[in-house]
Amino acid sequence: MTGYKNGIANGTNGHGGEVNGQTKNAPAYTAIENSLTKRQQSLVKDDYHVKGDVAFDEMNLWNGKLQYTNGINGTNGVNAANGVNSIHHNSKESPPSQISNFNDVMSYSYEIIKEIADYLLEKTSIRPKIGVICGSGLNSLADFLTQTDAFPYESIPHFPISTVEGHVGRMVFGYLEGVPVMCMQGRFHYYEGYPLSKCSMPVRVMKLVGCTHLLATNAAGGLNTKFKVGDIMLVRDHVNMMGLAGNSPLQGPNDPRFGPRFPPMTNAYDKELIKIAKKISVEMGIEKNIHQGVYTCLGGPNYETVAELRMLRTLGVDAVGMSTVHEVITARHCDLTVFAFSLITNKCPSDYDSDEDEANHEEVVSVGKQRQNLCAELMCKMVRAINESPQCK
Numbered sequence: 001m002t003g004y005k006n007g008i009a010n011g012t013n014g015h016g017g018e019v020n021g022q023t024k025n026a027p028a029y030t031a032i033e034n035s036l037t038k039r040q041q042s043l044v045k046d047d048y049h050v051k052g053d054v055a056f057d058e059m060n061l062w063n064g065k066l067q068y069t070n071g072i073n074g075t076n077g078v079n080a081a082n083g084v085n086s087i088h089h090n091s092k093e094s095p096p097s098q099i100s101n102f103n104d105v106m107s108y109s110y111e112i113i114k115e116i117a118d119y120l121l122e123k124t125s126i127r128p129k130i131g132v133i134c135g136s137g138l139n140s141l142a143d144f145l146t147q148t149d150a151f152p153y154e155s156i157p158h159f160p161i162s163t164v165e166g167h168v169g170r171m172v173f174g175y176l177e178g179v180p181v182m183c184m185q186g187r188f189h190y191y192e193g194y195p196l197s198k199c200s201m202p203v204r205v206m207k208l209v210g211c212t213h214l215l216a217t218n219a220a221g222g223l224n225t226k227f228k229v230g231d232i233m234l235v236r237d238h239v240n241m242m243g244l245a246g247n248s249p250l251q252g253p254n255d256p257r258f259g260p261r262f263p264p265m266t267n268a269y270d271k272e273l274i275k276i277a278k279k280i281s282v283e284m285g286i287e288k289n290i291h292q293g294v295y296t297c298l299g300g301p302n303y304e305t306v307a308e309l310r311m312l313r314t315l316g317v318d319a320v321g322m323s324t325v326h327e328v329i330t331a332r333h334c335d336l337t338v339f340a341f342s343l344i345t346n347k348c349p350s351d352y353d354s355d356e357d358e359a360n361h362e363e364v365v366s367v368g369k370q371r372q373n374l375c376a377e378l379m380c381k382m383v384r385a386i387n388e389s390p391q392c393k
């Protein structure tokens with residue numbers, strides 16, 4: 001709790017935020033806490049008491065420089081965390097002069113990404129072919145790796161930190177089914193305050209480290225009424241809602257060393273790998289629990305309204321989450337072959353009288369844990385199949 005509590009409390013000790021150009025003292029944590037309903041309190045407790053230190057410290061890291069330019073900035077919105085002292089400090093990351101929800105591609109130039117890749121390659125002798133991203137509740141996929149070298153994100157130069165419960169926050173190199181892989185145990189989300197280019201920056205690191213494939217997993221809400229909680233959806237395609245609204249990880253100057261200015265996306269998810277996954281699901285006897293479908297990523301962190309869920313269904317979306325799409329776009333831009341699956345952790349109600357529980361992160365993480373072995377088995381078999389495919393040779 002220290003991070004959140006101290007952070008806000010420091011605000012009252014003369015370190016206010018600035019609202020519409022006026023300095024205001026931040027309210028004490030207890031005042032905020034008291035104004036919440038019991039249910040909100042428990043959600044806040046879960047989110048901030050577990051990871052809050054990290055989330056707030058990450059903000060503190062940018063102490064004095066924190067400016068959201070996406071409609072909430074110092075001049076017409078909130079300029080928070082002025083004067084708040086940092087508790088933990090990721091000294092490797094140079095403070096950005098501005099946090100923009102639009103983009104900071106320039107802060108992750110080819111040279112910086114190469115520096116990160118070289119740093120990792122210097123510290124491990126493993127040379128991964130496949131990059132894996134673990135979704136919420138699916139961190140234990142990395143526990144199946146052998147001969148591991150693990151790097152907490154705060155130890156990697158220029159790396160952000162993962163602030164979400166259920167995301168460990170480290171890059172693990174090792175062998176899965178004898179195949180060299182690197183695995184993100186915890187990813188970065190837009191709602192954590194990182195621009196999309198920063199969320200998907202590790203995919204470019206995977207590329208420069210030598211990976212040819214990206215395997216991404218996520219937790220998602222099931223819109224397709226055929227999907228049950230615990231089922232797996234092989235991602236056939238996505239609808240890039242955030243991109244349609246003008247927010248892309250590729251926004252800004254294009255560096256052709258990564259890929260072309262205008263990359264196609266019609267074959268974003270490799271068809272052959274989807275076929276292989278279906279075959280594997282038959283071998284595993286879980287074909288009834290495996291579907292194919294369309295995923296979309298929304299900005300979060302709130303879950304969707306009924307009207308939004310209805311709209312998404314009308315658009316042909318089968319599962320909704322808060323990640324993956326920008327990672328896949330970044331991967332395809334630099335010509336990684338992509339396979340992704342969603343674990344359906346909750347159903348999405350389509351009417352106001354639904355007796356489904358409201359979506360909540362505890363359930364998401366808990367279903368992830370219940371299905372982690374199944375997901376890991378599928379992942380292991382996919383890695384083995386990819387390694388045996390001519391593409392990977």
Ligand SMILES: O=P(O)(O)O[C@@H]1C[C@H](O)[C@@H](CO)O1
Nearest residue numbers: 135136218219322323361364
């Ligand atoms: O990292 P993923 O996409 O698996 O996590 C999903 C989306 C949010 O981060 C979280 C919501 O419960 O789960």
